[in-house]
Amino acid sequence: MRKLNLKIKEENDSGFSAVASGRFTNKDGRYNVKKKGINIFDKYSWYHTFLLLPRFKFIGVLVIAYIIANLVFASIYYAIGIEHLTGIDKSSPIQEFIDVFFFSAQTFTTVGYGRIAPVGALASFVATFEAFLGLLGFAIATGLFYGRFSRPRAFLKFSDIAVIAPFEDGKALMFRVAPFKNNLLSEAEVTISAAIEELVEGKLESKFYLLEPKLKKINTFSLNWTIVHKINSNSPFYEYTEEDFKNADIELIIMIKAFDEVFANTVVQRTSYISSEIIYGAKFLPMYHSSEDQKTTVLDLDKINFHQKVSIDN
Structure with a gap:
């Protein structure tokens, strides 16, 4: 393991452990931590879980929960007996269960078309309870929809790779990021931490270093931002060669506010970048240009990873 420049100050308040396993931060920005020793009801914030679910998974969970709830209540009505529901004609068991299922759906949503109605105290009680759960369930679903819709998000797209490219009279570590929605961002600020695995007293430990970007803050964030960390004597990557970057266990932890x-x-x-996602001897290609009428700047977000190989003098 390569010994780092001793002039570099280690970051002591990274919030991560020196002996943690795997990457510290996943590509989607979530911390790579699995918590144990607590029951499932205290372990998860269900509100946060549903807010952070991908769109199709969120809708899928709601649809599946709705179908399961109606199947359960349809089974209860069917067990009570279809003679306690008016408007259902005796036919095949499958057709009878289908009619009961749609009666449950109408009760759950409080639509109540009127063709089928409960008869007797037991069926009426079940229908009353189901209607109450339906109102409660749709209120929760509406709140979750609003929470997902109204939650402030950065909507930033990071490059999948970072590069080591020629810069000024030396080289620099670079990655880039761009806003992909029509939101208006300003006063953007970046923080870069590097976790580098070192051999300490015969044990591998991760040491954390705060990397100084060439430009830490920008006033307006409308185009892509190529974030540059110049590799000089104040960098933990000072005198690192291509082989060093390949062999070292490195993780760059990025936060943009x-x-x-x-x-x-x-x-x-x-987001984060690990050693296999850092390309030595490459530079990013431009990803924006003027429109044909020269009146608008066009940002090509599909080019955020476009790069070309270049030579670097070590």
């Missing part, structure tokens, strides 16, 4: 002018709130997004 910006102000969303529409929500009037601060938004944060994270």
Whole structure:
């Protein structure tokens, strides 16, 4: 393991452990931590879980929960007996269960078309309880939809790779990020931490270093931002060669904080890069250009990873 320049100050407040396993931060910005020793009801914030679910998974969970709830109540009505529901004609068991299922759906949603109605105290009690659960369930679902819709987010797209490219009279570590929605971001600020695995007293431990970007803050964030960390004597990567970058266990932990002018709130997004995602001897290609009428700047977000190989003098 390569010994780092002793002039570099270690970061002691990274919040991560020196002996943690795997990457510290996943590509989607979530911390790579699995918590045990607590029951499932205290372990998860269900509100946060549903807010952070991908869109199709969120909708899928709601649809599946709705179908399961109606299947359960349909089974209860069917067990009570279809003679306690008016409007259902005796036919095949499958057709009878289908009619009961749609009666349950109408009760759950409080639509109540009127063709089928409960008869007797037991069926009426079940229908009353189901209607109550339906109102409660749709209120929760509506709140979750609103929470997902109104939650401030940065909507930033990071490059999948970082590069080591020629810069000024030496070289620099670079990655880039761009806003991909029509939100208005300003006062964007970046923080870069590097976790480098070192051999300490015969044990491998991760040492954390705060990397100084060439430009830490920008006033407006409308185009892509190529974030540059110059590799000089103040960098933990000083005198690193291509082989060093390949063989070292490195993770770059990125956090970008910006102000969303529409929500009037601060938004944060994270990501990380590990050694296999750092390309030595490459530079990013331009990803924006002028429109044909020369009146608008066009940002090609599908080019955020475009790069070309270049030579670096070590």
